[in-house]
Amino acid sequence: MGLWIPILVIGGTGIVCGAVLAAASRFFAVHEDPRLEALAELLPGINCGACGFAGCSEYARAMLEKGIPVNLCKPGGHETVSRVASFLGVEAVAGERQVALVLCKGDDAAASRSTLYNGLADCAAAELAGGGGKDCRFGCLGLGTCARVCPVGAIEITAGRLAVVHPELCIGCRQCVAACPRRLIKMAPESSLIHVLCNSHDRGPLVRKVCRVGCIACTVCVKLVNEKGIRMKNNLAVVDYEVPLDNDEVVSRCPQHTIERRRLKKTVEV
Amino acid sequence: MRAMFRNRGGVHPAYRKWGTAGAPIEALPLPKTLSISLAQHIGVPSKPIAQKGQKVHAGERIAEPGGYVSSAVHAPASGVVKAIEERPAVNGKYALTVVIETDGAMEDHRPDEADWTRLHPKEMVDRVAQAGVIGMGGAGFPTHVKLTPPPGKTIDTLILNGAECEPYLTADHRLMVEDAARVWEGACILRKILGASHLRVAIEDNKPDAIRAMEAAMKGADDGVALVILKTEYPQGAEKQLIYSVLGRQVPSGGLPMDVGALVENVATAVAVREAVVAQRPLLRRVTTVTGPGIRRPRNVLAPVGTPLQDLVDFCGGLTEDTVKIVVGGPMMGVAVATLEAGTAKTTSGLLALTRRVVPQYQSMPCIGCGRCVGACPMGLMPCTLSEHLEAEDYEAAEELNVLDCIECGCCAYECPAARPLVQHMKQGKARVATLRRQRESQAVK
Numbered sequence: 001m002g003l004w005i006p007i008l009v010i011g012g013t014g015i016v017c018g019a020v021l022a023a024a025s026r027f028f029a030v031h032e033d034p035r036l037e038a039l040a041e042l043l044p045g046i047n048c049g050a051c052g053f054a055g056c057s058e059y060a061r062a063m064l065e066k067g068i069p070v071n072l073c074k075p076g077g078h079e080t081v082s083r084v085a086s087f088l089g090v091e092a093v094a095g096e097r098q099v100a101l102v103l104c105k106g107d108d109a110a111a112s113r114s115t116l117y118n119g120l121a122d123c124a125a126a127e128l129a130g131g132g133g134k135d136c137r138f139g140c141l142g143l144g145t146c147a148r149v150c151p152v153g154a155i156e157i158t159a160g161r162l163a164v165v166h167p168e169l170c171i172g173c174r175q176c177v178a179a180c181p182r183r184l185i186k187m188a189p190e191s192s193l194i195h196v197l198c199n200s201h202d203r204g205p206l207v208r209k210v211c212r213v214g215c216i217a218c219t220v221c222v223k224l225v226n227e228k229g230i231r232m233k234n235n236l237a238v239v240d241y242e243v244p245l246d247n248d249e250v251v252s253r254c255p256q257h258t259i260e261r262r263r264l265k266k267t268v269e270v
Numbered sequence: 271m272r273a274m275f276r277n278r279g280g281v282h283p284a285y286r287k288w289g290t291a292g293a294p295i296e297a298l299p300l301p302k303t304l305s306i307s308l309a310q311h312i313g314v315p316s317k318p319i320a321q322k323g324q325k326v327h328a329g330e331r332i333a334e335p336g337g338y339v340s341s342a343v344h345a346p347a348s349g350v351v352k353a354i355e356e357r358p359a360v361n362g363k364y365a366l367t368v369v370i371e372t373d374g375a376m377e378d379h380r381p382d383e384a385d386w387t388r389l390h391p392k393e394m395v396d397r398v399a400q401a402g403v404i405g406m407g408g409a410g411f412p413t414h415v416k417l418t419p420p421p422g423k424t425i426d427t428l429i430l431n432g433a434e435c436e437p438y439l440t441a442d443h444r445l446m447v448e449d450a451a452r453v454w455e456g457a458c459i460l461r462k463i464l465g466a467s468h469l470r471v472a473i474e475d476n477k478p479d480a481i482r483a484m485e486a487a488m489k490g491a492d493d494g495v496a497l498v499i500l501k502t503e504y505p506q507g508a509e510k511q512l513i514y515s516v517l518g519r520q521v522p523s524g525g526l527p528m529d530v531g532a533l534v535e536n537v538a539t540a541v542a543v544r545e546a547v548v549a550q551r552p553l554l555r556r557v558t559t560v561t562g563p564g565i566r567r568p569r570n571v572l573a574p575v576g577t578p579l580q581d582l583v584d585f586c587g588g589l590t591e592d593t594v595k596i597v598v599g600g601p602m603m604g605v606a607v608a609t610l611e612a613g614t615a616k617t618t619s620g621l622l623a624l625t626r627r628v629v630p631q632y633q634s635m636p637c638i639g640c641g642r643c644v645g646a647c648p649m650g651l652m653p654c655t656l657s658e659h660l661e662a663e664d665y666e667a668a669e670e671l672n673v674l675d676c677i678e679c680g681c682c683a684y685e686c687p688a689a690r691p692l693v694q695h696m697k698q699g700k701a702r703v704a705t706l707r708r709q710r711e712s713q714a715v716k
Contacts, residue, residue: 114608115606115608118631119691119694120691120694120695120698122698124698124701124702125694125695125697125698128694128697128698128701129362129605129606129694129697130361130362130363130605130606130607130608131362131608133608135608137364
């Protein structure tokens with residue numbers, strides 16, 4: 001008899017709890033769109049936040065419930081957008097793949113560092129403390145804040161303390177663009193070829209003092225392309241990526257070798 | 271009287287004031303060029319009104335306040351405006367700077383006016399604003415804004431800050447010794463503006479000659495006035511610490527001194543206020559201590575605002591060969607600068623040249639959990655825990671541990687046996703937490 005009491009008590013509690021749970025799952029059930037899970041599965045699932053939502057499932061929910069456009073997923077690219085669009089039965093065109101580009105090529109061999117910075121190895125902290133030793137006030141500090149936020153490890157800090165994005169790995173999530181305290185990472189469409197790799201708005205003589213490869217605002221490139229594709233903006237040549245530009249002369253004639261031809265596409269064309 | 275209340279935390283660095291504590295204030299010959307930053311104060315940068323190529327005379331206004339919390343800027347000497355452009359400033363950042371090529375005339379001979387006691391406080395605050403006076407202790411908060419408390423706040427006690435707790439610096443010390451009468455008159459003017467019943471003059475006990483000089487100047491003052499002798503300790507002169515030492519009142523977290531009915535003004539600010547009210551003279555010069563083991567002849571220099579650091583160094587015999595670091599301000603809170611081109615600001619109380627011997631290079635190590643920073647923190651924070659949260663970018667945890675209360679005094683980093691860059695962690699953490707808070711607030715408004 002002594003054995004039956006605990007069995008009845010525990011078993012009875014279990015039955016009661018089971019009944020309560022069964023009732024709760026019936027009456028308090030949250031009705032979720034059955035498509036949600038399947039839709040979230042179609043997204044890359046790296047939760048980069050580039051679409052503007054807190055992770056892939058939030059974006060999927062927003063597409064279903066609020067009718068948010070389906071082409072916001074940047075890392076997924078064309079494939080994902082077409083899959084999502086066919087799943088939801090809508091038409092959508094993916095924007096061109098955008099690739100992050102560090103607008104500085106002044107590594108330690110080219111740009112001077114006249115002071116020693118031995119504080120926190122973080123660009124934002126160094127910027128607060130007066131620029132981390134780099135003499136150019138616009139250039140890359142090379143302490144790797146962008147590399148640390150990159151979800152796919154596409155940014156390399158070279159031995160010369162310069163951040164370089166590997167375009168074939170970049171998913172275009174823009175985390176690095178937001179993280180850089182000097183705002184020198186920009187997005188470029190993958191079809192673009194010619195890039196001005198400098199962010200310095202200082203006048204030419206000042207740039208020359210601190211960097212061998214900085215834009216000195218000589219305007220040679222701008223004149224060559226007749227202001228189509230490259231324009232001067234406050235002592236800096238800026239590429240206008242809206243205009244397709246494929247002109248090797250601007251690369252060879254740039255006296256500072258600031259302008260580079262760089263392919264950003266993933267595959268090699270034959 | 272002695273201060274009755276003892277602050278928590280604090281440190282006792284080597285003071286090294288003997289190099290300049292006995293050196294009289296010397297006027298610097300007018301430099302050839304002056305670069306006057308338009309972002310010397312806290313708040314909106316000033317807007318330049320002078321044009322490039324324009325001839326300006328000494329005391330002429332060259333920039334207007336850019337907003338409510340802002341300040342006017344004047345030409346310290348006559349000359350021609352050579353450039354208005356971004357240049358390095360003494361805080362290590364770049365700021366819009368007016369460069370003046372001087373032509374030798376500096377003095378602005380305006381006689382003292384008659385009795386200031388008949389002026390209305392509003393008129394006096396207006397004169398302070400016109401003169402571009404900002405807090406000269408280091409932070410550079412526009413004085414006229416501080417003197418206009420919002421309705422409903424009453425200030426019963428004005429504290430004149432002559433603590434000068436930073437090692438090396440003696441600018442305020444010499445000012446009190448040599449110019450006690452004007453310091454005192456400035457304090458009386460400030461008291462009248464605020465309508466404060468009490469006035470406390472607070473000086474650390476390592477400056478007996480300054481205490482004697484101020485006592486002599488204060489002779490015959492009414493019952494509301496007292497001189498408070500503080501224990502020599504860093505950071506005794508920090509606003510919140512000073513209020514606690516003198517009055518035993520604790521400024522609440524996130525609050526201002528006026529929340530406890532107190533207001534602190536630096537002695538150099540008092541002199542600037544006196545000049546502004548009595549003679550309508552704008553703030554054009556200040557005393558800067560040029561010292562440190564890397565300076566050949568340490569001095570207290572009276573120099574116009576905008577004097578290039580190089581001119582100050584040259585006036586004091588130049589740098590020794592083993593100088594490795596130039597710091598603007600004191601060694602605890604000062605900012606290391608990369609160039610001697612920058613011009614001094616109204617807040618530049620010191621210029622230190624430090625040698626290899628006093629600036630050893632440490633490798634920062636992981637926290638060993640000894641808690642010495644917790645004991646040293648005058649705000650009662652836990653710098654060790656905070657720095658670990660900030661290293662992990664956990665800003666919410668840092669906010670919960672009141673990172674925003676940090677006054678960046680440097681006591682924690684001074685004590686840390688693992689040589690961790692604690693203050694830098696705090697500075698960055700404060701900036702990030704403040705941004706996050708603003709984002710949250712703007713979202714809440716939406």
